[in-house]
Amino acid sequence: MQLIENHFNDFKVRIILMDGKEYFIAKDIAKILGYSDTDKAIRQHCKKSFSIGDFFNSDKMAGLDFPKDLGNNFKNFQLIPESDVWRLINKSRLPEAEKIEEWITEEVLPEIRKTGSYSVQKVEVEKFTPQTILEIVETGIQILTKFRELNPAEQIELDTFHKNKNGESLLEKFGKN
Template sequence: MNTPQIFNFEKSEVRTLLVNDTPYLVANDVAKTLGYKNPSDATNKHCKKAIKTWGRDSLGRRQEFKIIPESDVYRLVIKSKLPNAEKFEEWVMEDVLPAIRKTGSYSNMPQSFVEALRLAADLEEEKLFLEQKVAEYEPKITYLDSILSSTDSVTTSQIAADYGMSARQLNKLLHGLAVQRKVGDQWLLYKKHMNQGYTKSHTTEIYKADGTPKIVMNTKWTQKGRLFIYELMKSEGYLPEIDLLEEA
């Protein structure tokens, strides 16, 4: 990444970066200037869009920075107990941001072939870092995504397979969690869970060995029911296998 530009607020230095034409400020600099005793803790608590990136300090040394956009600066201002926090906000709005937007894109250009090579290497490293993060987070959303994006009903066996269980094991577990009870050969929801749209049933005609017909009822879980099971199982410490792989 590029070398941060430094702005001075009274006796404090605040480093800034321009990322994809968006002004960012170094989080710790902002928090320190606003009087937070633990800048790192303050940014973790109050900043919603902080990101980590690589840059170079005024001596050319490569460093990792946590940077925040304009919206997070205002969040830190609001939570600050510093008497001149409002003055700092005005300084950011009226001096810093306009200056970054006006000159940042030019001052970030490499001034030599060596700097250009260094910038290219930094950008490639950042790209690989971001691709890795995407790959790490992708499995985490896959299971819920499949529930929310599907409209098809599923069998108990299909849901059980998500947890590495058999249908019999899942049925017994749901019975223990007061979700359903067995009446004859059929699992039925307890009254408090009926009429919630969790299941969908239909009858099928089959033939016995002697050729006589028999009517059986097949019950499947809707995606709403599948989501209900997921939330219930999660609260009891049971996670689908794909989530367990994410935690490993």
């Protein structure tokens, strides 16, 4: 288990890597989006939230090295996958959600498309080398594979979001499972 900490404006965004998957601390995301009752927002909008304590039985927890940064109540933290982050963004009518959505769609995603990663520290890309092009293609294949692994409801939700923002359908472009 690994803790990754990022920042958006003055807010912490903590991500926990478990079993090769990324899970966001739900309260961090709900706070950033300006929900006044973060627990209610998580209950109403997140389909796949779970607490760390629910995920592991006591035998499994004994052998894990939990990040000390999480404090003593880490077992009660609600975690959400990326799909629930998007649900919180999409359901929010608050200005904070629009700022996050703009940041993701106008800064983060274009940077990932251009360079294959996103970093707070900007790196100048002079030209694409064959290796860089291969890495970008591999990243695109990984993204397409992850899209195709989503269940149909998640594909439609992501497709609708993408179509509303970019005017094109991912399902029409890449097809269904």
